[in-house]
Amino acid sequence: MELGIGMFGDLTFDRQTQKFQPAKQKLNEIIEQVKLADELGIDVISMGEHHREDYAVSSPEIILSALATVTKRIKLGSGVTVLSSTDPVKVYQDFATVDLISDQRVEIMAGRGSFIESFPLFGYDLKDYNSLFEEKLELLVHLNQNEVINWEGNHRAPIVDQTIYPRPERELPIWIAVGGTPESVVRAARLGLPIIFAIIGGMPKQFKPLIEFYKQQYIQFGHDPEKMQIGVHSHTFLADSQQELLENYFPYYKAQMDRIGKDRGWAPYTQMQFEGGMSPEGALFMGETNQVIDKMIATIEMFGLTRFIAHIDVGGPTHKEMMKAIELYGSKVLPEVRKVIN
Numbered sequence: 001m002e003l004g005i006g007m008f009g010d011l012t013f014d015r016q017t018q019k020f021q022p023a024k025q026k027l028n029e030i031i032e033q034v035k036l037a038d039e040l041g042i043d044v045i046s047m048g049e050h051h052r053e054d055y056a057v058s059s060p061e062i063i064l065s066a067l068a069t070v071t072k073r074i075k076l077g078s079g080v081t082v083l084s085s086t087d088p089v090k091v092y093q094d095f096a097t098v099d100l101i102s103d104q105r106v107e108i109m110a111g112r113g114s115f116i117e118s119f120p121l122f123g124y125d126l127k128d129y130n131s132l133f134e135e136k137l138e139l140l141v142h143l144n145q146n147e148v149i150n151w152e153g154n155h156r157a158p159i160v161d162q163t164i165y166p167r168p169e170r171e172l173p174i175w176i177a178v179g180g181t182p183e184s185v186v187r188a189a190r191l192g193l194p195i196i197f198a199i200i201g202g203m204p205k206q207f208k209p210l211i212e213f214y215k216q217q218y219i220q221f222g223h224d225p226e227k228m229q230i231g232v233h234s235h236t237f238l239a240d241s242q243q244e245l246l247e248n249y250f251p252y253y254k255a256q257m258d259r260i261g262k263d264r265g266w267a268p269y270t271q272m273q274f275e276g277g278m279s280p281e282g283a284l285f286m287g288e289t290n291q292v293i294d295k296m297i298a299t300i301e302m303f304g305l306t307r308f309i310a311h312i313d314v315g316g317p318t319h320k321e322m323m324k325a326i327e328l329y330g331s332k333v334l335p336e337v338r339k340v341i342n
Contacts, residue, residue: 008050
């Protein structure tokens with residue numbers, strides 16, 4: 001069982017100046033935060049990819065390369081690499097390079113992403129949203145399993161008798177991130193790849209049929225059930241009390257939900273929604289440590305997980321608040337969860 005943290009590099013918004021913090025400041029804060037996570041024994045960091053003004057990280061592999069030089073044991077993964085709008089060959093080269101630097105601590109978490117800014121930015125047509133991901137994932141897996149590459153698809157020129165350099169010293173771990181569609185679940189199961197479900201709203205128990213479906217399909221496609229890996233990625237934050245969380249963190253979370261919701265036609269996010277998400281049945285792993293411990297254990301046992309990623313920077317809380325939340329997660333929550341799960 002692996003317990004990790006996830007970040008998108010959300011920029012802190014100053015309500016007085018009405019400006020986001022400089023990206024340079026955030027990137028250096030991330031390095032300090034992940035160094036702490038490594039020292040606390042947190043297993044994994046998953047770094048997201050976005051191309052918007054409210055996020056600092058557009059190239060996870062670049063920040064993971066920096067993190068490789070200041071950490072010792074924590075696994076370094078994307079979360080996600082938006083594979084549909086990038087070149088799988090370049091992705092493979094970049095992650096192979098970081099894997100060599102980090103002594104085999106790198107992982108690729110591939111997904112389609114929930115934002116669409118990268119498609120026009122890199123010259124892709126949204127009408128090809130599904131076929132791009134399908135084809136590029138197949139190519140990435142092919143690159144990972146073969147040294148000499150012969151490949152032909154519909155969205156790029158063929159590759160003929162090419163070898164990709166540098167060569168990693170192993171097959172790179174590739175996870176598939178899904179939002180909850182049966183088609184995505186079948187794809188991951190067919191390829192025998194680990195899967196991670198983004199559960200950020202509603203009730204986690206609603207995902208149980210999909211997770212059971214993945215388990216059935218994984219075995220039906222002939223893969224070894226002993227190698228099956230299933231994860232959950234959920235919004236998480238910790239404070240000394242729920243009241244402290246409501247007073248200090250909720251404004252950041254609401255602001256980010258409203259920024260995203262404005263583009264998607266959502267109603268303004270409410271404190272009632274936030275408190276509902278923090279309830280035992282809700283999808284927010286937030287509150288004081290005992291609340292989060294109990295919910296994590298219940299979720300891990302309900303699904304039979306092998307990994308939980310706590311997405312811990314939603315809304316861009318301050319560096320001080322992030323360091324405190326990571327400290328609580330690593331020193332208080334994880335030891336108690338591991339006592340029960342392991």
